[in-house]
Amino acid sequence: MRIDVLTLFPEIFHSYLGQSVLKKAIERGLVEIHLHNIRDWSHDKKHHKVDDRPFGGGPGMVLMAPPVVECVEAVQAMADQPGHLVMLTPQGRKLNQAIVEELAQYPRLLLLCGRYEGFDERIRLILKPDEISIGDYVLNGGEVAAMVVIDAVIRLVPGVLGDEESSRQDSFSGPERLLDHAQYTRPRCYRGYEVPAVLLSGNHRAIERWRLMDRRRRTEERRRDLLDSTTPRSGESTQDEK
Numbered sequence: 001m002r003i004d005v006l007t008l009f010p011e012i013f014h015s016y017l018g019q020s021v022l023k024k025a026i027e028r029g030l031v032e033i034h035l036h037n038i039r040d041w042s043h044d045k046k047h048h049k050v051d052d053r054p055f056g057g058g059p060g061m062v063l064m065a066p067p068v069v070e071c072v073e074a075v076q077a078m079a080d081q082p083g084h085l086v087m088l089t090p091q092g093r094k095l096n097q098a099i100v101e102e103l104a105q106y107p108r109l110l111l112l113c114g115r116y117e118g119f120d121e122r123i124r125l126i127l128k129p130d131e132i133s134i135g136d137y138v139l140n141g142g143e144v145a146a147m148v149v150i151d152a153v154i155r156l157v158p159g160v161l162g163d164e165e166s167s168r169q170d171s172f173s174g175p176e177r178l179l180d181h182a183q184y185t186r187p188r189c190y191r192g193y194e195v196p197a198v199l200l201s202g203n204h205r206a207i208e209r210w211r212l213m214d215r216r217r218r219t220e221e222r223r224r225d226l227l228d229s230t231t232p233r234s235g236e237s238t239q240d241e242k
């Protein structure tokens with residue numbers, strides 16, 4: 001998978017790209033990340049300005065349409081295959097595991113990060129991006145949101161985790177989209193808390209049954225809304241449709 005990030009602050013990504021799962025995925029050629037500075041498409045050759053005051057007045061600055069639109073167009077042309085354009089914005093559809101799975105299907109993503117008061121509306125009108133929010137709160141910029149998208153999406157790229165089963169068993173994943181079950185490792189007893197005996201039994205069917213019950217119980221206790229939601233996975237029908 002190729003991911004192009006369009007940002008005013010590419011340096012924010014440097015340490016993140018060099019860490020852990022993502023670092024290994026890049027080294028193994030499973031994921032390519034390309035950083036592009038929107039300022040390079042500024043029409044202001046002296047100060048590389050990309051923002052201006054809002055028409056109608058008000059606080060802050062707005063990202064101008066020409067450098068952003070032209071940056072996206074130029075980056076699209078950098079590879080044979082056009083990418084799915086994602087605009088990070090608090091006004092987009094709220095990211096969840098179903099949307100992450102949808103994004104992971106694309107061989108190429110472009111992640112457009114905003115700053116200041118956000119984007120000139122013409123950017124949306126011209127580029128028609130897939131607008132994604134990481135939650136109902138406002139960040140200073142889209143970079144952290146882009147990292148959230150990258151982090152969640154690359155886990156689903158085949159080969160990145162090593163064990164495909166591991167992402168299928170995560171919270172919000174699998175056909176039921178339940179929370180993950182409780183996990184234990186050594187020691188067997190810590191400060192009076194014992195590991196449930198079934199996990200030490202070696203009986204794999206009993207362990208699977210216990211884990212499924214634990215996932216259902218935890219989801220019921222912590223996130224009833226997940227049990228109520230009928231969001232089907234792509235290509236699946238809901239119970240009612242069957």
Ligand code: SAM
Binds near residue numbers: 114117118133134145
């Ligand atoms: N004035 C904008 C609004 O209220 O919709 C917020 C602008 S915010 C200060 C600057 C940039 O941060 C946005 O353009 C967007 O790229 C990013 N951003 C802020 N909150 C975000 C969120 N919840 N999800 C994704 N991106 C976000």
